[in-house]
Amino acid sequence: MRLDDFGSVGDAYQRYSDGIRGRIRHELVFEVVASLAPAGGTILDMGCGDGEISARLSEAGFRVLGIDASPEMLRRANLRKAELPEQVRGRLEFAPGDITDFASEHLFDAVCCHGVLMYLDDSAAAIRNLASHVTRGGLLSILTKNALSSGFREALLGDYATARELIETGAAASMGNLGIKTRGDDPSAVVQQMEACGFAECQWRGVRMFSDHLDEPGFDEALAGKLIALERAASLRDPYRAIARLFHATGRKA
DSSP, X not given: OOGGGGGGGHHHHHHHHHSHHHHHHHHHHHHHHHHXXXXXXXXXXXXXXXXXXXXXXXXXXXXXXXXXXXXXXXXXXXXXXXXXXXXXXXXXXXXXXXXXXXXXXXXXXXXXXXXXXXXXXXXXXXXXXXXXXXXXXXXXXXXXXXGGGTTHHHHHTTOHHHHHHHXXXXXXXXXOTTSXXXXXXXHHHHHHHHHXXXXXXXXXXXXXXXXXTOOSTTOOGGGXXXXXXXXXXXXXXXXXXXXXXXXXXXXXXX
């Protein structure tokens, strides 16, 4: 699937985003970005999708430019923007663009790319392009699929044959939430690529260690806060983060 075709799974993505797995991802990633990005600074959200994180960051006082290749996702993002207070809307803009050739005259205090690299054939060129848009001292935030945990979700769901095949072959690609095959990265390799682009203070967190197999309709909402707190506590700790479905890498431009 091309990135500009992603709107065809917009309804499925909305269901995922509203469910416990999507909420864990959005909540934990937002917390980290909001705490590390310069207060009130400018943020580029590359591959913003329906604008979930862009909107949250603008509500937190950041000035955000959300870029996406899918016209349908941008339509959904602008619908989300329209529901925000006027002051927040003034800090948020959405525009069409693609991670592979995005160009801007401006540098940003933070560049986010969440849930995009897994749909590309390779991450290195994309990371270099993202890094080129970060100002000195700024933040680079990347969320993508964790190759270390390949087969773990399938095993928890009882699909033991697929899990065994993924584990024995070391396959980096497997079926994602939206019914699309996605590719994983080794977190250490992404951190090394960030460091090669001039970033320091690099680290990575696991996202969705204990929750990736959950059945959304049957999830007990009373447990959501406790589950998110558990995920937060384990996100930087080994060996837990290695089994996470996703990982969140951050670094600051030296």
